[in-house]
Amino acid sequence: MKPNDGATPSLSTRDLTIRFGGHVAVDRVTADFFSGTLTVIVGPNGAGKTTYFNLMSGQLPASSGTVHLGGADITRLGAARRTTMGIGRAFQLTNLFPNLTVIENVRLAVQSRARLGLNMFSVWFGHQELIARAEHYLERVALQERRASYVAALSHGDKRKLEVAILLALEPSVMMFDEPTAGMSVDEVPVVLELIEQVKRERNKTILLVEHKMDVVRQLADRIIVLHNGALVADGNPAEVMASAIVQEAYLGTGSVQHV
Numbered sequence: 001m002k003p004n005d006g007a008t009p010s011l012s013t014r015d016l017t018i019r020f021g022g023h024v025a026v027d028r029v030t031a032d033f034f035s036g037t038l039t040v041i042v043g044p045n046g047a048g049k050t051t052y053f054n055l056m057s058g059q060l061p062a063s064s065g066t067v068h069l070g071g072a073d074i075t076r077l078g079a080a081r082r083t084t085m086g087i088g089r090a091f092q093l094t095n096l097f098p099n100l101t102v103i104e105n106v107r108l109a110v111q112s113r114a115r116l117g118l119n120m121f122s123v124w125f126g127h128q129e130l131i132a133r134a135e136h137y138l139e140r141v142a143l144q145e146r147r148a149s150y151v152a153a154l155s156h157g158d159k160r161k162l163e164v165a166i167l168l169a170l171e172p173s174v175m176m177f178d179e180p181t182a183g184m185s186v187d188e189v190p191v192v193l194e195l196i197e198q199v200k201r202e203r204n205k206t207i208l209l210v211e212h213k214m215d216v217v218r219q220l221a222d223r224i225i226v227l228h229n230g231a232l233v234a235d236g237n238p239a240e241v242m243a244s245a246i247v248q249e250a251y252l253g254t255g256s257v258q259h260v
């Protein structure tokens, strides 16, 4: 799927494939992702969604095919390198430091981003500036009241919000979210969804989500990609894709799904 203006994709995969022994978990997936667009990747359990994410963010090496970021071939680069190049991923709470406070967690992310700035633009921030920036990201996720709390003491929802603050502080061009509302209470879900919508409204990020909850998909998606048995079987605007027989079949497992 391409925007009308023919812009260069910020992230793209070509025939991206990974095999685990004889099992093809991601099977020749070709897709372009554009700045200002939020794409949700859906599909039944075991369809290959998380594995596709892992191939894009560099947690897993591809068996074949390519990944490009802003035109650069990053297929052979590891996850850390891809992060510095602009791929940010909110894991399910694995990138938080539980024994540090909320503000310290965000400050570290701001600092790591500033160090990158030092290399690229000769910019350096003083401690006060780092803290001020960290406060800014905490405000964006409505966590400023918990700034002095240790992460280990936060509710699940607050941890997820902190994760988003850290992701924002890293200022990635591509933001990847694995089921951002998983395990949240009903009152926490709208806060995180509103946050993602806010980022989306700024229109300068490429946002990718893996999501099971169809109400979340409906609320956020500009575009939906459907994976089934590792292959891309549908790709388009939400109304088209949700209405398609392919999605019904992929979710309900009825009938045979034709790969596109």
Ligand SMILES: Nc1ncnc2c1ncn2[C@@H]1O[C@H](COP(=O)(O)OP(=O)(O)OP(=O)(O)O)[C@@H](O)[C@H]1O
Pocket: 020, 025, 043, 044, 045, 046, 047, 048, 049, 050, 051, 052
């Ligand atoms: N490291 C691995 N080694 C072997 N098989 C794997 C590995 N990682 C994933 N798989 C297999 O690849 C397939 C796709 O898994 P994946 O977790 O990507 O699916 P998913 O669509 O994210 O599923 P879910 O919605 O349940 O999270 C599954 O059959 C899974 O068992």
